[in-house]
Amino acid sequence: EDQSVIDALVVFMDRLVPGSMQTTPGWGWNTSSDPCTSKWVGITCDKDNKTIKKIILEKFNLSGTLDFESVCKVNNLLVLSVSFNNITGNLQQEVSSCKRLTHLYLSENRFLGSLPDSITDLPNVKRIVISNNGFTGQLPDFSRLTSLLSFFAQNNQFTGPVPPFNYRQLDGFSVANNDLSGPIPDDTGRFDANSFAGNLQLCGKELAVQCPVKKSNKKSKLRDFLIYSGYVVLVCIVLVLIAILACKKTKKHHRDVKTRSSVKNGSDSGRSSGSKNSRARSEFSTTSVESGGVSSSMVVLSSPVVNGLKFEDLLRAPAELIGRGKHGSLYKVRPDNGVPVVVKRIKDWKISRDEFKKRLQKIVEIKHPNVLPVVAYYSSKQEKLLVYEFQQNGSLFRLLHGSQTGQIFGWGSRLGLASSIAGALAFMHHELQADLIPHGNLKSSNILFKDNMEPCLSEYGLMSIDHHDQDLTNDRIPTTATFKADVHAFGVVLLELLTGKPVQDNGSGLAKWVSSVVQEEWTIEVFDRALIVEGASEERMVVLLQVALKCINTSTPPAMAEVAAMISSLNEEEERSMTSSDP
Ligand SMILES: Nc1ncnc2c1ncn2[C@@H]1O[C@H](COP(=O)(O)OP(=O)(O)OP(=O)(O)O)[C@@H](O)[C@H]1O
Numbered sequence: 120e121d122q123s124v125i126d127a128l129v130v131f132m133d134r135l136v137p138g139s140m141q142t143t144p145g146w147g148w149n150t151s152s153d154p155c156t157s158k159w160v161g162i163t164c165d166k167d168n169k170t171i172k173k174i175i176l177e178k179f180n181l182s183g184t185l186d187f188e189s190v191c192k193v194n195n196l197l198v199l200s201v202s203f204n205n206i207t208g209n210l211q212q213e214v215s216s217c218k219r220l221t222h223l224y225l226s227e228n229r230f231l232g233s234l235p236d237s238i239t240d241l242p243n244v245k246r247i248v249i250s251n252n253g254f255t256g257q258l259p260d261f262s263r264l265t266s267l268l269s270f271f272a273q274n275n276q277f278t279g280p281v282p283p284f285n286y287r288q289l290d291g292f293s294v295a296n297n298d299l300s301g302p303i304p305d306d307t308g309r310f311d312a313n314s315f316a317g318n319l320q321l322c323g324k325e326l327a328v329q330c331p332v333k334k335s336n337k338k339s340k341l342r343d344f345l346i347y348s349g350y351v352v353l354v355c356i357v358l359v360l361i362a363i364l365a366c367k368k369t370k371k372h373h374r375d376v377k378t379r380s381s382v383k384n385g386s387d388s389g390r391s392s393g394s395k396n397s398r399a400r401s402e403f404s405t406t407s408v409e410s411g412g413v414s415s416s417m418v419v420l421s422s423p424v425v426n427g428l429k430f431e432d433l434l435r436a437p438a439e440l441i442g443r444g445k446h447g448s449l450y451k452v453r454p455d456n457g458v459p460v461v462v463k464r465i466k467d468w469k470i471s472r473d474e475f476k477k478r479l480q481k482i483v484e485i486k487h488p489n490v491l492p493v494v495a496y497y498s499s500k501q502e503k504l505l506v507y508e509f510q511q512n513g514s515l516f517r518l519l520h521g522s523q524t525g526q527i528f529g530w531g532s533r534l535g536l537a538s539s540i541a542g543a544l545a546f547m548h549h550e551l552q553a554d555l556i557p558h559g560n561l562k563s564s565n566i567l568f569k570d571n572m573e574p575c576l577s578e579y580g581l582m583s584i585d586h587h588d589q590d591l592t593n594d595r596i597p598t599t600a601t602f603k604a605d606v607h608a609f610g611v612v613l614l615e616l617l618t619g620k621p622v623q624d625n626g627s628g629l630a631k632w633v634s635s636v637v638q639e640e641w642t643i644e645v646f647d648r649a650l651i652v653e654g655a656s657e658e659r660m661v662v663l664l665q666v667a668l669k670c671i672n673t674s675t676p677p678a679m680a681e682v683a684a685m686i687s688s689l690n691e692e693e694e695r696s697m698t699s700s701d702p
Pocket residue numbers: 392393441442443444445446447448449461507508509510511513514560564565567577578
């Protein structure tokens with residue numbers, strides 16, 4: 120280690136032990152020896168004895184304060200544990216300088232004061248244990264920490280509400296025996312009363328104390344009245360519209376087809392992704408009603424999500440337009456049985472009903488944990504509908520470029536996602552090679568996060584395929600659905616992950632920019648600043664960038680299986696560098 124790091128560690132230890140332990144034989148922690156080669160007590164280094172990975176100082180009766188400013192000078196510190204001592208004082212906000220920290224154990228000490236908000240700026244942290252201390256104040260918002268797997272803060276004096284976390288992702292959680300108040304958040308379902316017990320002012324289903332129902336005052340009564348009368352007016356309008364449409368239909372059946380196609384041509388062009396257009400409902404329902412009467416041709420696959428779903432259920436349910444892409448519109452629909460689904464309505468797909476069915480039968484047969492399954496599909500001459508389960512955690516596009524999430528998306532998570540998606544795509548390519556069914560429209564908005572934040576590919580195989588265009592060459596931009604185009608598109612997703620920049624058109628601009636910067640040997644400039652700041656492994660980022668450029672630049676791009684193998688071994692290397700430091 121650098122002398123400056125050694126000096127900082129000695130300062131750290133001096134503050135931790137006001138007396139002097141340096142005189143204890145074999146203790147180390149002095150400026151004249153090296154922490155790794157001289158084996159300072161509590162220090163674990165990498166296998167080359169070059170960099171410190173863990174500092175574990177448990178049960179040493181340490182009674183000073185914890186100086187994060189000094190200890191975080193250790194660049195690659197992954198694990199810090201000072202549990203079972205008598206350490207006191209506040210937790211410094213400099214805790215966030217330990218950017219690579221994955222494990223923080225502070226339990227059974229005498230820490231005081233509130234947690235600094237900066238504790239939620241640790242992009243890689245997986246486990247936080249601060250139980251049995253004297254912490255007070257409110258807990259910060261932990262939902263930004265996408266890597267967090269457990270949080271234990273029982274037996275302190277925290278006040279205020281139970282904050283948001285990514286609860287679905289946690290495997291351990293407790294805030295028992297504090298002074299927290301208010302309702303338990305809805306999404307804490309997997310943790311029982313034990314995780315919340317001993318907070319007299321907490322209420323919720325899990326606890327003996329139920330939350331009081333809000334009494335409505337005059338103002339809110341007026342608001343309720345206005346809302347309900349709004350609904351009544353809306354229902355009346357819809358009923359009138361339906362009546363008019365029904366009349367028209369019986370009178371001039373053939374005119375409907377014409378009218379619809381002009382509506383479609385007029386309104387489906389252009390993108391308005393995410394717009395909540397009130398026209399959406401009538402458009403989706405109207406067109407589908409026209410092609411209805413043949414509900415038997417809706418194929419519902421056996422899935423608990425849409426158990427017993429009928430085509431009519433879809434039509435009856437409220438639908439909200441959530442996207443209009445090149446290839447069709449997407450509606451969020453919540454049928455009566457409660458589970459929200461999305462319905463993709465593909466326009467202008469010149470494929471016969473039989474061909475469509477055959478294609479879908481092949482796609483749905485192949486299952487992979489990182490591919491979002493089709494739960495139902497429907498085809499008529501005019502309509503091709505596909506139903507998927509709605510994924511409330513959104514897409515990779517939203518996580519990378521969305522403004523409101525503010526979630527940290529660290530290097531470890533990005534590499535893990537790249538590896539999972541590459542594996543899934545390679546698997547699908549292998550299974551559907553003979554049928555010539557690639558994904559066809561891979562991009563970051565088609566990579567969604569499941570409830571457990573595992574990524575999954577959606578909309579596999581929904582683009583038509585041009586058999587004559589299998590040879591994608593260097594200078595031709597991929598516009599048709601081929602396996603090579605998938606590899607190219609995956610390379611663009613990798614660039615998005617590495618640069619944090621959104622993609623325009625088909626990614627050729629981003630690819631050109633990255634290539635030119637790399638040629639000028641300014642490689643580091645392309646990476647997302649957030650990754651540099653967190654101290655992600657530059658070496659592995661460069662390897663991933665090389666994989667991305669291979670996918671994009673060469674006239675003979677590697678097969679997806681090869682790409683997946685490269686990323687998987689890179690990911691394993693990253694995980695080894697992390698888990699080898701697990702205590
Ligand atoms: N199953 C789903 N659950 C939740 N959100 C979804 C789901 N499928 C798609 N989305 C999101 O809805 C938005 C609109 O999707 P849509 O498929 O219309 O857009 P697109 O993929 O950009 O366009 P296209 O696929 O037509 O090229 C996107 O932001 C997408 O991430």
